[in-house]
Amino acid sequence: MFQFKKIAKLPLILIQCECGREFLQEEMYCCLSCQNSMCRYCTSNEIFCYYCRNCGDVQITSETSNLTVNCSSCFECPVCKNVLRRQIDTEKNYGFTCSYCFYTTRSIGVTDPNFQQVYTKINNAYKQEYEAEYKDFQDQYNRIKSIENNNFLIKKQQKNKHVLKSLTQSWTKSEALIHYSNADIDKMTKEKNLKVVLQRYNLDLNNKQVELQDFNPSQQTSTQLPIPLGLLSRKNRKCRKCQKLIFTLQPEKNSKKFAYSVQNLHYDHAPYLQVGKVSYVNKEKTELSVVIQMFNKTKNAMEYSFSPLDQQILEQYKLLTVKNLPSPTFTFNNDNIESDVQQYQKFEAILIIKDATKIQFAFSVSAKIKMPMDQQQLNYNVNVYIGTL
Amino acid sequence: MDSIIQYDKSEFHETSSGIKISKKSIIKGTEQINVSGRCIFFNDVILRGDLAKVSIGKYLVVHEKVTLKPSYTYGYTKESPTKKVIKFLPLMISDYVEIESSSIIQATKIGTCTSIGKNCYISHRCVIGENSIILDDSILPPDTVVPANSVFGGRPAVYIAETPESTAIIQKQKLVNFYKNFVPKS
Numbered sequence: 267m268f269q270f271k272k273i274a275k276l277p278l279i280l281i282q283c284e285c286g287r288e289f290l291q292e293e294m295y296c297c298l299s300c301q302n303s304m305c306r307y308c309t310s311n312e313i314f315c316y317y318c319r320n321c322g323d324v325q326i327t328s329e330t331s332n333l334t335v336n337c338s339s340c341f342e343c344p345v346c347k348n349v350l351r352r353q354i355d356t357e358k359n360y361g362f363t364c365s366y367c368f369y370t371t372r373s374i375g376v377t378d379p380n381f382q383q384v385y386t387k388i389n390n391a392y393k394q395e396y397e398a399e400y401k402d403f404q405d406q407y408n409r410i411k412s413i414e415n416n417n418f419l420i421k422k423q424q425k426n427k428h429v430l431k432s433l434t435q436s437w438t439k440s441e442a443l444i445h446y447s448n449a450d451i452d453k454m455t456k457e458k459n460l461k462v463v464l465q466r467y468n469l470d471l472n473n474k475q476v477e478l479q480d481f482n483p484s485q486q487t488s489t490q491l492p493i494p495l496g497l498l499s500r501k502n503r504k505c506r507k508c509q510k511l512i513f514t515l516q517p518e519k520n521s522k523k524f525a526y527s528v529q530n531l532h533y534d535h536a537p538y539l540q541v542g543k544v545s546y547v548n549k550e551k552t553e554l555s556v557v558i559q560m561f562n563k564t565k566n567a568m569e570y571s572f573s574p575l576d577q578q579i580l581e582q583y584k585l586l587t588v589k590n591l592p593s594p595t596f597t598f599n600n601d602n603i604e605s606d607v608q609q610y611q612k613f614e615a616i617l618i619i620k621d622a623t624k625i626q627f628a629f630s631v632s633a634k635i636k637m638p639m640d641q642q643q644l645n646y647n648v649n650v651y652i653g654t655l
Numbered sequence: 656m657d658s659i660i661q662y663d664k665s666e667f668h669e670t671s672s673g674i675k676i677s678k679k680s681i682i683k684g685t686e687q688i689n690v691s692g693r694c695i696f697f698n699d700v701i702l703r704g705d706l707a708k709v710s711i712g713k714y715l716v717v718h719e720k721v722t723l724k725p726s727y728t729y730g731y732t733k734e735s736p737t738k739k740v741i742k743f744l745p746l747m748i749s750d751y752v753e754i755e756s757s758s759i760i761q762a763t764k765i766g767t768c769t770s771i772g773k774n775c776y777i778s779h780r781c782v783i784g785e786n787s788i789i790l791d792d793s794i795l796p797p798d799t800v801v802p803a804n805s806v807f808g809g810r811p812a813v814y815i816a817e818t819p820e821s822t823a824i825i826q827k828q829k830l831v832n833f834y835k836n837f838v839p840k841s
Contacts, residue, residue: 268788268806268816270825292821292828306819319802319814348796348811366796366811498802498814513820531821 267306269293277541279558281532282628282650283308291539294532295512297505303532309503314515315524316497320349325497336494338385343369344490352381360384362492371492391491500524536633537570538563541653542612553589554617554625556653570633575650585652586627589616625655660833661840675837676700690715691750693834697721707743712750712767714830719756723748726761726779744780751827755791762795766803768826786822790815 270290280288283305294303316325318337341350343364350362353370359377361384363370371377376387393400503513516527542557562568580587617627630650668676672692676682680696684704694715696702700723702709707725717723725746729739749767754760758775766785771777773791783789783801790808801807806816 268818270819270822290825292825293819317802319805320800322800322802346811347813349799351798364796365798366794498805498817526820529820531824533821533824 277544277653277655279539279541279651279653282652288652291536292531292533295503296530296532296535297508297510297512298530298535299508299510300505303536304505308506309512310506310509311501312504313499314502316499318495319498320495336496338494340495341388341492342495343367344493345369347493349495350492374491376491388491395491534564535566535635536564537561537568537631539631539651541655544655547616552618554655556615556617556627556655557612558615558653559612564635567636568633570631573630573632575628575630580628583628584626586617586625588627588629589618626652628652659836659838661838664839667839673834684709695834695837697756708745709748710745711748712752714751714827714834715748716753716830716833718754721754721756722759723754724759724761726763726781728780749785751823751830753826753830768823770826772808786818786826788818788822 270293274290279291281291281294281303282288283294283303285305285308287305287307289305294305295309296303317323318340320340321337323337323339341362342348343350343366346364346367346369348364348366350364350369350371353361353363353372355361355372355377359372359379360381361371361377371384371388374391376384376391378384378387500515502511502515504511511528512530513526514528515524538561540559540561542559544554544556547553547555574588575585577587579585615627615629617625628650662675666678668674668678670676672690674690674692674694674696676696677698677700679698680700680702682688682696682700682702682704684706686704687707688702688704688709688711690711691713693713694711694717696717697719699720700717701721703722703724706727709723709725723746725743727741727743730742731737732740732742734740744763746763748765749769751768752765753770755771755773755775757773758771758777760771760775760777761779762777762781762783763779765771765783766787768786769783769788771783771789772793775789775791775793775795777783777789777795778797778799780798781795781801782799784803784805786804787801788806789795789801789812790806792810793808793812794810795801795807795812799812801812804818804820804822805814806818807813808815
């Protein structure tokens with residue numbers, strides 16, 4: 267997933283998650299039941315649907331049982347990985363072309379006056395090339411399944427007899443239990459004189475197709491078949507601790523768009539901090555004054571307070587101490603909120619820069635949020651904010 | 656903190672709806688151009704409204720040396736029912752879009768909250784979905800479809816990554832602050 271920290275301009279304020287990673291304030295998520303904010307790596311994904319990036323065809327996981335990995339109507343150029351377009355010849359034969367590198371299926375001989383037969387020709391060509399490998403793979407798979415079934419039965423018998431035996435004593439090694447390593451697979455491919463350098467098996471047992479795809483497009487020639495376009499996925503997000511939903515998708519009626527029905531961002535439940543003016547205090551330039559601006563982007567009343575971090579942590583990560591963090595709590599009241607006016611407060615922090623190589627400071631913020639509908643109080647755990655200039 | 660950018664009032668036109676266009680930009684066919692408001696067009700921007708309709712949303716920022724041109728197809732018309740003729744398609748740019756310098760755009764539709772990098776070439780009949788990012792120095796071949804919440808880049812541009820759910824918020828904040836900090840010299 268893309269990270270905006272790379273593009274963002276300095277001065278910045280980032281949030282440090284419990285896992286140690288730093289993100290922008292808008293990129294953090296919030297779990298209301300755990301009352302904690304977390305990054306994308308501390309949440310788990312659940313796939314909602316698969317979709318094609320070219321034609322927009324959607325396969326929802328809960329509705330369909332026979333899901334495919336690739337789109338049935340879209341193909342990729344094997345040379346440059348661009349999506350292919352339909353083409354009509356002067357002889358009125360259909361085929362595919364790439365508008366970037368001018369690859370055509372006409373060079374392979376895959377053209378037909380009936381466009382749907384072009385798809386069947388491509389699928390048949392794949393099956394012919396990889397039929398032998400598919401048979402070997404199927405045999406291997408069936409062997410492994412039979413062994414696993416036998417193992418399961420024997421485990422049941424052992425439990426009933428209440429006899430403890432280690433598997434190494436009871437089982438002798440056989441050829442079926444050997445797992446092929448990467449070196450073995452390379453040997454097997456060389457023996458069969460295959461021209462492809464890097465391979466991976468993409469198994470789809472429901473449709474009984476095995477597709478071998480290359481990783482080196484620079485070595486491809488124009489005689490290769492077009493590659494079926496892989497599907498992308500849209501995901502829901504869940505908290506890893508309590509398994510509650512943070513972001514859920516909902517398809518809109520009569521369209522291929524999706525909207526979020528539940529969305530919980532840290533941005534909506536915590537104060538938003540921004541760096542204002544930066545100026546030197548001394549002539550010797552050993553102290554910096556930084557004005558930190560605070561906004562309430564939520565629609566709720568909020569109380570929050572600051573606290574400094576331990577000196578051991580600051581020394582470990584080479585962060586500067588903030589000299590005068592304000593001690594009383596700040597409040598944003600719900601009564602004074604207007605539609606266009608943002609609630610705004612600020613304070614001035616002073617940093618000591620003596621013997622510092624980089625200007626990076628940190629402090630922690632804890633917030634209490636009053637939600638009007640539930641009449642509850644949300645006590646946010648301490649978040650570490652890191653500012654870089 | 657976003658830095659304040661000051662400009663000479665003598666070098667920019669400013670309309671009542673908040674559109675700021677530099678006098679060095681070339682805009683043709685103003686009758687067919689609809690702009691909702693609060694847009695900034697920097698120097699050497701070429702906007703061809705004489706070929707087809709151009710509709711632009713709010714908070715658009717177009718940097719230097721950008722060309723915005725409607726795309727075309729070959730098709731039959733009433734005037735020439737037997738011979739194929741070039742037809743120009745309308746260009747639609749939604750709200751909160753940023754286009755960096757020296758890029759050429761011939762797309763049909765650009766969705767909300769997108770950002771297009773420097774030296775990009777977006778060829779004809781492309782459709783760019785919302786909340787998407789196109790990286791610098793990328794070329795989008797004709798008829799490409801960029802889905803929503805995606806990052807494209809390369810030559811030719813290929814799907815690279817997914818954008819986070821908060822891209823709309825980040826992009827809106829960035830462009831609203833940019834417009835507020837684009838201030839005439841006092």
